[in-house]
Amino acid sequence: MRSLFRRIKPPDDHTGDPDHILVRHAGEDYRVRVKRRAGARRITLRVSGATGEAILTLPERTPFARARQFADAHGGWLATRLERVPERVPLLPGALVPLRGELHRIVHLAGQRSPAAAGRDGDGAAIISVGGEAAHVPRRLRDFLVREAERDLRAAVERHTNTLGRKASAVTIRDTTSRWGSCSAAGRLNFSWRLILAPPFVLDYLAAHEVAHLKEMNHSVRFWRLTKALCPRTDEAEAWLKRHGTALHRYG
16 A cells, blocks of 8 residues: 655755865865755855855755865866955055055054044155054054044935935945845845945945935836936946955955
């Protein structure tokens, strides 16, 4: 007699999967993070332009050995993509960091406790001066950039919401890598602090883009018409982000 109950296959045990592997190509080892994803339909290998991290993603039931072979077979592609990732720029004295699209040299004011501030040196070159101990320069500089980003974004959001006649329930500044901004169904707007590194019209566009979502929670023709009404330089800003956006993640 045939059983009326269907056998349920127990879930695969992936506890033996490593969290990363090394892929060797042309005598060099490249670190690749391993990640299983329930919704994945195939094995993928990608390199994040924002962080430079290589990630191997595989479906839940795919044998790890097969994914390992896939990664090894794409060693040349991996090496090429990693070489294209912009070199990171630490927030240290002497480094050049863009602020509102203009490169500023980081200057450490040793022995002074003055807050970080943007200005000009004796020759008229743009600088960001940072006081305090040398070990605290990266943190103090990042805090300064986040504050500047929040100030500019809140001002832009207020300007566009006043034009639109809608209010945002909150404005939050984060360090996101997958998107520059977002708008929740509850009207909460989130932005990347790194927009302060871009020219002002780019930051203004992102503010307008997310504010437009307060009325059009989609990317329809009406949405883009509204965004361009709020920010006439929308197309120029989109083009700038496509060319230069990834490079903003190299700082810090």
